[in-house]
Each structure stands twice: as structure tokens, then as C-alpha cells.
Amino acid sequence: MDSHSKSGQFWKIKQVTDSMALVAELCGHFYKMGWVSGTGGAMSVRLHHLGLIIMTPSGVQKERMTAEDMFVKCSDGSDFIIPPVKASPHKPPKCSDCNPLFMKIYEMRNAGAIIHSHAMEACLVTMIRPLSKDFRITHMEMIKGIEGHGYYDELIVPIIENAAQEGELINSITEVLEAYPRTNAVVVRNHGVFIWGESWISAKTQAECYHYLFDAAIKLHQLGMDWSTPSHGPIKRSS
Amino acid sequence: MDSHSKSGQFWKIKQVTDSMALVAELCGHFYKMGWVSGTGGAMSVRLHHLGLIIMTPSGVQKERMTAEDMFVKCSDGSDFIIPPVKASPHKPPKCSDCNPLFMKIYEMRNAGAIIHSHAMEACLVTMIRPLSKDFRITHMEMIKGIEGHGYYDELIVPIIENAAQEGELINSITEVLEAYPRTNAVVVRNHGVFIWGESWISAKTQAECYHYLFDAAIKLHQLGMDWSTPSHGPIKRSS
Amino acid sequence: MDSHSKSGQFWKIKQVTDSMALVAELCGHFYKMGWVSGTGGAMSVRLHHLGLIIMTPSGVQKERMTAEDMFVKCSDGSDFIIPPVKASPHKPPKCSDCNPLFMKIYEMRNAGAIIHSHAMEACLVTMIRPLSKDFRITHMEMIKGIEGHGYYDELIVPIIENAAQEGELINSITEVLEAYPRTNAVVVRNHGVFIWGESWISAKTQAECYHYLFDAAIKLHQLGMDWSTPSHGPIKRSS
Amino acid sequence: MDSHSKSGQFWKIKQVTDSMALVAELCGHFYKMGWVSGTGGAMSVRLHHLGLIIMTPSGVQKERMTAEDMFVKCSDGSDFIIPPVKASPHKPPKCSDCNPLFMKIYEMRNAGAIIHSHAMEACLVTMIRPLSKDFRITHMEMIKGIEGHGYYDELIVPIIENAAQEGELINSITEVLEAYPRTNAVVVRNHGVFIWGESWISAKTQAECYHYLFDAAIKLHQLGMDWSTPSHGPIKRSS
Numbered sequence: 001m002d003s004h005s006k007s008g009q010f011w012k013i014k015q016v017t018d019s020m021a022l023v024a025e026l027c028g029h030f031y032k033m034g035w036v037s038g039t040g041g042a043m044s045v046r047l048h049h050l051g052l053i054i055m056t057p058s059g060v061q062k063e064r065m066t067a068e069d070m071f072v073k074c075s076d077g078s079d080f081i082i083p084p085v086k087a088s089p090h091k092p093p094k095c096s097d098c099n100p101l102f103m104k105i106y107e108m109r110n111a112g113a114i115i116h117s118h119a120m121e122a123c124l125v126t127m128i129r130p131l132s133k134d135f136r137i138t139h140m141e142m143i144k145g146i147e148g149h150g151y152y153d154e155l156i157v158p159i160i161e162n163a164a165q166e167g168e169l170i171n172s173i174t175e176v177l178e179a180y181p182r183t184n185a186v187v188v189r190n191h192g193v194f195i196w197g198e199s200w201i202s203a204k205t206q207a208e209c210y211h212y213l214f215d216a217a218i219k220l221h222q223l224g225m226d227w228s229t230p231s232h233g234p235i236k237r238s239s
Numbered sequence: 240m241d242s243h244s245k246s247g248q249f250w251k252i253k254q255v256t257d258s259m260a261l262v263a264e265l266c267g268h269f270y271k272m273g274w275v276s277g278t279g280g281a282m283s284v285r286l287h288h289l290g291l292i293i294m295t296p297s298g299v300q301k302e303r304m305t306a307e308d309m310f311v312k313c314s315d316g317s318d319f320i321i322p323p324v325k326a327s328p329h330k331p332p333k334c335s336d337c338n339p340l341f342m343k344i345y346e347m348r349n350a351g352a353i354i355h356s357h358a359m360e361a362c363l364v365t366m367i368r369p370l371s372k373d374f375r376i377t378h379m380e381m382i383k384g385i386e387g388h389g390y391y392d393e394l395i396v397p398i399i400e401n402a403a404q405e406g407e408l409i410n411s412i413t414e415v416l417e418a419y420p421r422t423n424a425v426v427v428r429n430h431g432v433f434i435w436g437e438s439w440i441s442a443k444t445q446a447e448c449y450h451y452l453f454d455a456a457i458k459l460h461q462l463g464m465d466w467s468t469p470s471h472g473p474i475k476r477s478s
Numbered sequence: 479m480d481s482h483s484k485s486g487q488f489w490k491i492k493q494v495t496d497s498m499a500l501v502a503e504l505c506g507h508f509y510k511m512g513w514v515s516g517t518g519g520a521m522s523v524r525l526h527h528l529g530l531i532i533m534t535p536s537g538v539q540k541e542r543m544t545a546e547d548m549f550v551k552c553s554d555g556s557d558f559i560i561p562p563v564k565a566s567p568h569k570p571p572k573c574s575d576c577n578p579l580f581m582k583i584y585e586m587r588n589a590g591a592i593i594h595s596h597a598m599e600a601c602l603v604t605m606i607r608p609l610s611k612d613f614r615i616t617h618m619e620m621i622k623g624i625e626g627h628g629y630y631d632e633l634i635v636p637i638i639e640n641a642a643q644e645g646e647l648i649n650s651i652t653e654v655l656e657a658y659p660r661t662n663a664v665v666v667r668n669h670g671v672f673i674w675g676e677s678w679i680s681a682k683t684q685a686e687c688y689h690y691l692f693d694a695a696i697k698l699h700q701l702g703m704d705w706s707t708p709s710h711g712p713i714k715r716s717s
Numbered sequence: 718m719d720s721h722s723k724s725g726q727f728w729k730i731k732q733v734t735d736s737m738a739l740v741a742e743l744c745g746h747f748y749k750m751g752w753v754s755g756t757g758g759a760m761s762v763r764l765h766h767l768g769l770i771i772m773t774p775s776g777v778q779k780e781r782m783t784a785e786d787m788f789v790k791c792s793d794g795s796d797f798i799i800p801p802v803k804a805s806p807h808k809p810p811k812c813s814d815c816n817p818l819f820m821k822i823y824e825m826r827n828a829g830a831i832i833h834s835h836a837m838e839a840c841l842v843t844m845i846r847p848l849s850k851d852f853r854i855t856h857m858e859m860i861k862g863i864e865g866h867g868y869y870d871e872l873i874v875p876i877i878e879n880a881a882q883e884g885e886l887i888n889s890i891t892e893v894l895e896a897y898p899r900t901n902a903v904v905v906r907n908h909g910v911f912i913w914g915e916s917w918i919s920a921k922t923q924a925e926c927y928h929y930l931f932d933a934a935i936k937l938h939q940l941g942m943d944w945s946t947p948s949h950g951p952i953k954r955s956s
Contacts, residue, residue, distance in 0.1 A: 089916030677806030
């Protein structure tokens, strides 16, 4: 029984370190996608059954991280693991500025993972319609990749205005999470996007769909087409 | 003789597992090309002499698959191999929604492999001419990469309208396969494209040519040029 | 002395096999650059001191080749090495359709390597000015990467019309090699480009500069700017 | 004490060779970003405490370098390490033409690393406004990645005119370093950009931000939007 429980401890620890390594690996992938260049962007994974939350560090090259670079928080926001200090020119470790925003999203949604991207397409899609309060698109197959949405549905993603500091976004994020109860993404004007899902797989694959749709919307806009309403010929609008 | 036939069995099994691994590897490649992001897209390979058909799973990250993730069907559509269940957050294995479409294409064409891509260029090329019933292009060297076509030929690929579910496309795919007996590709509006060939090499290399031509057509459209008829200066039209 | 000469033979053979492997490796690189997709494009390297010429095969996936896939010709065009036949679905080995064009370029120029690319930018740059007989650009730093050219020079690359078969281009290539004695590149309308240099390094790095300049020209054209004459503000024209 | 000091020597040497290898590795990365194609571009790292400066060679494929290819200079510009001569077709080693420009930047700024990029976006961003004396952008999250800048700030980067030889840029670079005391980047018209930081990390991550912003500016220009002043809707200008 003693050895059984010790073995249980081992597997718990391994789940944490494996997840830390996974976040590092995924960030390397997101870098190649152009989502986290220049140390921008962030990621978090929540280990529900362990009451732990992994977060990427701030100001660190996202494509050169290892498991060791990750912060691990308890559910109450207190520190569980702090990364070791690295030699100069590396800066002392600092948790992502998205920390309070990630905690708010976890509080208000049943998310298992959150991705914050600075992708050009997430940024530009808010600039081509500078007064819009949300991003809308319909009749694109990739909409089916977003939870609870079909091809004929109109996907609506709230856009909030940017602020000087990431932490200042907390009020507007809280508001849109209340105002848009179905949304699992929030776009920040001239900045990027937050996307979440019940697991890292759900967050990542939906993030790929959102970025695809942002990119399509910009390209359609450039081709002089309106992508937010189903007016593109002989296609049937859903009831 | 007994050992000879056993050895034959071994090579048959190895051909199946090698082909399963090849499909996983190729999907990783297609992901880098932007054809299968967000779990989108699919691939199938037919092993004629064994009467078996390999299909990718549904809703799985196409760039992170291994041979084990593949479905293998008998020619009559019954299951030969079902992938093992993976731990959460992976979903229980489910065969590609393209399954009935793939079977229909195998039935009506002598194909050895089929690729279904969600590439942006395959999607946008149908949106710039929302009422068009087919994609047309001529006088591009890459047309020579499509079976039975030369540089001066007009390549014609049928476009069908999209539907809420992949399976609902079966009637319109059947119709265009009959109406366009030479075509080895079908574009689905606001969705993507199906491309096939007598082998995985033929399907993949023709898919590369089709995506190149779609991309060129969009870029030419953006430059204000008409790419569907040979009106670009002193070039000779084939008889 | 006998062992010395045998050792000499060994190094000669090794140079050939190393060069065959290098061409395969470089083609994998060119594939990532978008120069040789869909089995398109080709490459050749000349081993002057051995009197041998390496050529890529026709209709083969350029990113999946190994040294074994290469053809090796003697200076008179006769076969020195023919690649082994591979199992289906691979086709029987066939030398590049560029073979006569490569031999003509080697005959008329002191080239050590030739690259034939199907890159989108090489194709489109001929389509935006369908009646132009040459591509012209000036006042771009990357022009300095082309042999014998400075920043203030006007780079001029002849454009020939495409034909149904690669071999039919031989007359027009011969003509422009005579008419443009300084050029180390020929663009083929709606098709691609041939680029050569005294070594594989010279051919590859100049090819990168040409592709960069083609891409810039298309983007400038799209931005409504004329890139062929130095009219972009307070810049000094060379004497 | 003797063995202690010898061990100190060892670590000094290892720091130099490690940094040489790092520059080679980073240049491979920059190549993939499109910053150093066709042997273009350059990089330098300064080892302050050792009084040494690493510089990339001239006319060498930046993605195929190893530590051995680097030049190492003393603070006074004299040679500390010269790379070994390689067999033909490699050229004899020659230090980057940026050498005097790098030395001037080190002299006038407290830089630990400098990157010189030929990226298309750095080139085009000077061409869309051919008479502009600087590049300006504001209200983009990625501006926060540039030292001393916030989201509401206007980032201003001086643009100098290009010259026939890299060395001829020294006067105009000196002038703008004096005229723009805050800048850690200088754009060269129709050529590229110089970017520096207190360490290789700072130089690289800021370079990523600058390239992102150049790219955004071109895309916004193409969409008919002015990116240099905060006129994009309900956004607050900083005091």
C-alpha cells in the first residue's frame, strides 16, 4: 500500500514534467506558425485532477524553451514550481504577463488549455474593420473545427480594445466572456488572440482553425469580398 | 512450400504496416504545406492486390499521427484494422468522414490513393468566382503535371457546392465524376479539394500541381488578370 | 605508384558519389523553397576535371531523391551511370527532359552547375508583362548577388516563350544565350527559370537572388510601382 | 592557482568557440526567416569581457556555416581568428563587408550583438514611401518588443539611402546614430536593416519584432491603411 501510493506520486510528478515538456514543444511549433515571434504570445495548460496550472515565462524566446523554463501554479495562483535562474544574457524568470487573464479564463470557462497568439493574421483582422466589436465569418468549412459550430453558422468572436499592459485587459475580457457565453476565443485589437479548449489538443486545433479563418477573411477583404455574410452565390443559409 | 507461403504472409503484413506508416508520414508533410491544419483533410491509400484500403482517422491532428492511428478497411467497406483507443484527452478512434466519398471514388475511378486537402488556395479559388461550376486554367507549365494534360490544354476541374456534412457530398461527387470523365480532382466550394491518382506518388505530385495552379489563379486574379483563357500575349493556342 | 593511382581512382569515384548526394540534398532544399514541387524543376552539376555531368531524373519527387537516383553523363552526352529500377509505383528511371538544354548551356557557357526552377515567382513575373522580352530591375541590393552586377546596374534577364515540350526550347535558348552574352539566367514564360554558375554554390546563391528579385518585382507591381527603372525618389543612377 | 588560471583560460576559449557556433546556428535560423538568402546579410556578437568580436564571413551561404567559418576580431579591429581556407568551389575567407559598420555601431552604442538582414519586408517598407526619412508605426502590440517602447508610442526608425558598397554607408549610419539617439535599428533603402541589442537574445528578439512590424506596415499599406498615425478607430493615444 505504501509502495502503491509512492508509485502514484511518481506518476503525478511525471504528468507535470511531461506537460511542461509538451508546452515547450508546442511553443516551438507555434513559433514556426508565426504565433509567438519576438518572445510574444503565451500558453497555459491546466492539470485539473492535480490542481496545477502550467504557464510559459515572460520575455523568453518561445522556440528555445525546455520543460525547465515553465512556471507551475496552484489553483489559487500561488507558485508550485519556479524555473531556475539562467546565466546572463538570460533574464531572471518571470511568469507570463497573461497570468491574471489566464486565471480569469480558467475561472469563467471549463478550459484545460489556453493559447495566446500574436499572429499577424489575428492582428490585421481587427485592423481592416477598426470599429468592429466582433469578427464574423460564415460558410467556410473550417468553421466546423470550432466547437459547437457548423458550416452554415455565423462564427462570432468578440474583439476587445488593446491596452498599455496585458493586465489591463482583464475587465474587458471578463465583460466579453459574460456577453458572449458561447465563445472560446477573444481577439485583442492590434495585438493578437486568446483561444482555449478543454484540452491542449482542443485549444491547439481550434487555434489552427481560427488562424485559418482570420487569414481567409483578410485575403477575401483584399479581393474585395465580404466574408461576414452568406452572399457568395448559390449557397444555402442555415435556419 | 509451407515456409514460402508463411514468408508471403509476412510480406503482405509488412506492406500494410509500411503503407500505414507512409500515410502518417505524408500527412505530416501535407500539414507543413497547409493542406490539413486543424485536424482537417484526409488521405486514403488502396492496396489493390491485398483488397485493403487505408484511411486516416477523423478529428485527429494530422501531423502527429503514427501508423497505429490508421483505419484499414476491406474492399467491401468492412473493418480490417481499427486503431487502439488512446488515453484522454485523445478521442476514441473514428474513421474519416470522407469514408463514403473515398469508397465512391475508388468505385468509379481506378485510383490507388486519394488526398483531401483544406488548403486555403483550394478554398479561395472557389470564392473569387462564386457562381462558377468549374475551375479553368491554361498555358501554365505545371498543367503538364496533371495526367493527360499538356501546356496548351485547358485544365477543367469541376466545383461542387459544400454541405453541412461531408457525407452529403456523395450525390454531387457522383454526378461530377460522371459528367467529367477525365477529371482526377473535385473542388468543393468554400471547403477544399479531392485529388486522386493510380498510386500515392501520382496523387501527391498531382496534388502539388493542383495547389500550385490554384495559388497562381488567385494571384493572377489579384493582379487583375484572367487565367482561364489564353489571352496573355504572344502565345500559341493548341489545336 | 600502383597503389597511388588506385587511391586516385578512389577519390575520383568518391567525388562523383558525393556530388550525386549533394544534388539530391540540394533538391530537397529547393523543394522547401517552392522551386521543384510536383516533380517539376531539375538540376545538373558538371565535374569538369572528370569529364562527367550529373543530372536529376524526370518525373521523380525532387525532395525524396537519394544519390542513387541521379543520372551521370559523359561530356559527349553518353551514359556513364543509369539509376537502378525501383519497384512499383516508382516509374522506370528517365533522365531530365532538360538534358539537351543543360548540354547546350554547358556548351555555350563555362558553367559548373545549372538549376531549373518552377517557382511561382519565376512564372508570375513573366505574366504581369506578357509582351516583355526580358525582365529588368535596378536599385535593389540583391542585384549585387548576380555576377558582374552592382546596385546601380540594371539587371536584364531574357524571357523566352514556352513550348509544349522542354526540348523545343533549345532554339530560343540558343538565341538568347547569343543575344545576351552576359546573362547567366533565362526565364521561360508561364513556366520557370534556368540559372547557372561556375559551381553549385554560385548557381544556388545566384538562384536565391534571382528568386528574391522576381518576388520583389511582383510585390512592387502589386503596390503599383515600376521596378524596372530608377524612379523611386532620391537615388543616384550609376554612370 | 596555476591550474585555476589555466582552467580560466579554458573557459574563455570555450566561450569564444561556443559563441562562434551560436552565430552559425542563428544564421541558419535567419536563413529560414528569409533574412540572409543568397549569402546576403551578416551577424556579429561582441564578447565584452574578453575584448573580442565575432563576425560572419562575406559571400558565404549563411545557412551552411559552422563555428569554423567565423572571423574573430580584437576590440581594435585586428584579427584574432581567421577561418581556414576551404577547398574549391569555396572562396578564400573574407570578413563581412559590414565590418566597419559593425565597428561603428559598437563604438557609438553599447551593443552586444548586431544583425544585418536583407529581408524582403525590410527592403519593401522603404520602397512604398520612397522619399521618407524614417519608418513610423504606432498602436501595434509588437512595438512593446522594442526596447523603451510601449503600445501607444510611435516607433521611429531612421532610413538611410543605399550606396554601391556597404562601406560607403558609414557616414550616413554615423549621422543617424547621432540624430536618433534612442534607435537600435537603421533601415537602408532598397537593401535591408541593421538591428542591435545588448545581447544576441536582445538583438534577435527585437529583429523579429522589427520584421513583424515592417511586414504589417506593407500589408496595411496594401489594404489602403495608414499605419504611421493612430487613426484606426476608438483607440487612446498615449500622453
